[in-house]
C-alpha cells in the first residue's frame with residue numbers, strides 16, 4: 001500500500017541527508033586545515049560571538065563555514081540547541097546538544113600534539129575543543145539546498161497524485177519545521193528531516209479526524225449512515241464491509257438499497273446481504289430512494305436494529321437529480337452520517353469528486369477503497385485536507401473484513417517504515 005509514495009518520500013529524506021553528509025565532510029576538511037593549537041585571542045572570541053568572560057551557560061560552538069554563510073546568528077544557534085524541535089528525540093538531543101556536557105569534554109588523549117589546553121578559566125571551551133566538536137559532525141542544512149530538495153519533493157508528491165494545494169501545504173510544513181533548527185549533528189539530521197516531513201504529512205491527513213465508533217455510540221438508535229459516490233468504486237462492497245464491521249462490534253444492521261436507478265443494484269446488494277445474513281430493504285427500480293431508506297429506518301425501529309446502512313445511486317455527482325435525491329434523504333431522514341466512498345486508485349479524480357460531492361451535499365467523512373492496489377497514496381494524503389472531512393476507513397481488499405479504520409499516525413508511520 002502506497003509503496004511508490006513511500007519510495008519517493010524516502011528519496012527526499014536520503015537526498016537531504018546526503019547533502020548534509022557532504023557538507024559535513026567538507027566541514028571536516030576545513031576544520032582539519034584550520035585546527036591550530038592557539039590560545040583564544042580577543043579577536044577569535046569575537047568571531048565566536050562570545051567574550052572570553054562568557055560563562056558555561058553562554059557557551060556555543062564556533063560557526064562552521066556554512067553557519068557563517070547562514071543568516072542564522074550564533075544566538076539563533078544557541079536557541080536551537082536549547083529548544084529541541086518537537087518530534088525529535090529529546091534523549092538524542094540531550095546527548096547531541098550543543099550544550100557542553102561532561103561527555104563532550106575532551107580527554108587528555110584527545111588533545112592534539114602540542115595542543116592547547118582548556119584555556120578559559122571561566123569554564124568556556126578552548127578553540128581546539130570547539131574544533132573537535134565541529135569535526136564531529138556539526139552541520140547546517142542550508143535553506144537554498146533545502147529549496148532544491150523541496151522542489152524535488154513537490155514533483156514527487158504531484159506525481160503521486162497529491163493535490164496541488166495539499167502538496168504546497170506539505171512543503172510549507174516541512175520548510176517551517178526545518179527552518180530555525182538548521183544546525184544539528186549529522187547523526188540526528190536524518191531524524192530531523194524525516195520528522196519534519198512526517199509532521200507535515202500528519203497535519204494534512206489528520207484534518208477533521210473524529211472517533212467514528214464514539215460518534216455511532218452517541219447517536220440515537222437506529223443510527224442512519226448514507227453512502228454516496230460514483231458507480232463502480234466499491235460503494236456496495238463497502239456497505240457490506242461496514243455491516244461486518246458493526247457485526248464484529250456486536251451491533252446489528254439493516255441494508256437499504258437507495259440506488260433505485262441502476263438495473264441490478266438490488267441484486268448486487270442482496271447478494272452481500274445473503275452472504276452476511278443481513279436484512280435488506282429494496283423497492284423496485286425507479287422508485288424514490290428516500291422511501292427505501294425511510295422503510296429501512298422503520299424496520300430498524302420495529303426490530304431493534306442498531307444501524308441502517310443506505311446505498312445511493314452512483315450517478316455522476318454533477319447530476320442535479322442525484323443531488324436532489326440526497327437533499328431529499330437529508331430533509332426527510334436526517335441521517336447521522338453521510339459517507340463519501342471513492343477508490344484510492346482514482347487519485348486526483350477521487351480528490352476532485354470528494355470536493356464536489358461535499359460541496360453539493362455535505363459529507364461527514366470518506367472511505368477510500370482499493371487502497372491495497374494503490375501505490376501512489378495521493379488521494380489518501382489529499383482528501384481530508386481538500387474537504388475538511390476525515391478519511392474514516394480504507395478498503396484494503398475484496399473480503400468483508402478488508403476494512404481498516406483510517407489511523408493518520410499509523411499511515412504516516414507506514415510511509416517511513418524502514
Ligand SMILES: Nc1nc2c(ncn2[C@@H]2O[C@H](COP(=O)(O)OP(=O)(O)OP(=O)(O)O)[C@@H](O)[C@H]2O)c(=O)[nH]1
Nearest residue numbers: 231232233234235236237314369370395396397398
Ligand atoms: N482490491 C479491492 N477491491 C475492492 C475493494 N472494494 C471493492 N472492491 C472491488 O471493486 C469492485 C466494485 O465494487 P462494488 O462494490 O461493486 O462497486 P460499487 O461502487 O458498488 O459499484 P456500483 O454497484 O456499480 O455502484 C468489486 O469487484 C469489489 O470486489 C477494495 O478495498 N480492494
